[in-house]
Amino acid sequence: MVRLSNNLVGILNIITLLLSIPIIGGGMWLSHQANTECERFLDRPVIALGVFILLVSIAGLIGSCCRVSWLLWVYLLVMFLLIVLLICFTIFAFVVTNKGAGEVLSERGYKEYRFGDYSHWLQKRVNGNWNRIRSCLVDSRICQRLLDDNNTPVEDFYRKHLSALQSGCCKPSNDCQFQYVNPTNWTQTPTSTMRNPDCSAWSNDQNVLCYNCEACKAGLLDNIKSDWKKVAIINTVFLVFLIIVYSVGCCAFRNNREDNNGWKRYP
Template sequence: MAASNTITALVSLVALLCSIPVIGAGLWLATKHGSECVPLVRWPVVIMGIVLLLVSLAGFVGAYWRRQRLVAAYLLAMAALIVLLFVLLTFVFVVTRPDGSYAVPGRAFKEYRLAGFSPWLRDHIISSPHWSQIRRCVSASNVCTKLSQEQYFNPDHFFQADLSPLQSGCCKPPTACGYGYVNPTLWINPASPAADGDCYAWSNDQAQLCYGCGSCRAGLLGSLRSEWRKASIVLVATAVALLCVYVAACSAFRNAQTEDLHRRYKQGYV
């Protein structure tokens, strides 16, 4: 292979390796409690990672066997994927910027309210026709079961626990309701509960708990926000690496075109 084609093949391999953290981040998101119950956000990153892997493989094949048209198609597809990745990251940062959590005095964990999250999240996830399915998924998960199995010696021990957004929103009543603690998923009704719909929606039935509460919906959004923010760290690093790889691949492709033109000139074809 000419030097330029060799460089293109190498950077295609680097791009192929970059697809691994993208697929890994997607799989991590797909298995987290928040994302696994929301079809809309579960698989896009995995699909993008697989497409990136296939495109990079095509670029390597084209460079190795000097198929310039295939390399050109690879560069166009890679440009589209990089733009799509940056658009996705920008969108994620915009819609997850508002944080619906708020601190509760005397509690180590935070609680969540729907009004604190972006309208897009509320409209496309919580208010979507799929909410009943999402609720059943959260209820069937081990989020609250795992919490109920934890050993807390007294209420103060529980109040200092580091609960996830879903555990805080779905597995216990909001602190403002004034319920008395028995265990993480069993609470004593107050004589005069606060005038809040969530206070009446709470049930000690382990199949109900606070899955019908607004705080549970907010906890789901808090979980999604946290998971996507963590995954975005990997995706940003990968996007920057891909951009550098793409610039190197474009330079190598241009040099390969020049080398091919010179070769054809010497052979009398031009």
């Protein structure tokens, strides 16, 4: 009679096996639909993750249902390493996203972002890959919604809620004191200050805007910080699930060994 733990491992691995199919399909879809560097960068990791989950699920399924002890042992080893890696990544994600936040401005509906406020590790990664990231941001047309609102009065624009990327990349810093023409067109005035290096980096060219600004990099880091925190929370829930599966798998492995030893004693 197949024991309960073996059945549970089999059922859980059938679920994860079925989940791996849409993950692989999504990665293949991204590879065909990719129009930007960001999308092309994402497709391979997604496919690799799906294939990994598929292979681990098959190993766990065969090892538990067919009572193949060595395969179940490999499955448990991989699960253990995965749990350790997820714990390390979750702790790391919380640490590197602990610093940095948008600056609230008086009489403004949006915040401004300072690159130096964020984790030094994230700053180095963004600086080292900025040319590719910048190309991706331009291709994604994140400022297009602001371009559609060319007739927005200045008072309405100042009250407008902008995303971190729009605030950092699509308009000049508030320090510059440029005169508003439209959401993506600003002119220097006699009172403008150039103490902030982002002021000289600003251009009304729609393909340049503030994509070369430190504020644009800071807006990206704020997005990364928000996304990584969400991932860390999801990882925590997933870790609980993996630990439960791993514990049940250990019981199934012990059952397999006991049954194999019993068969050896009673041929």
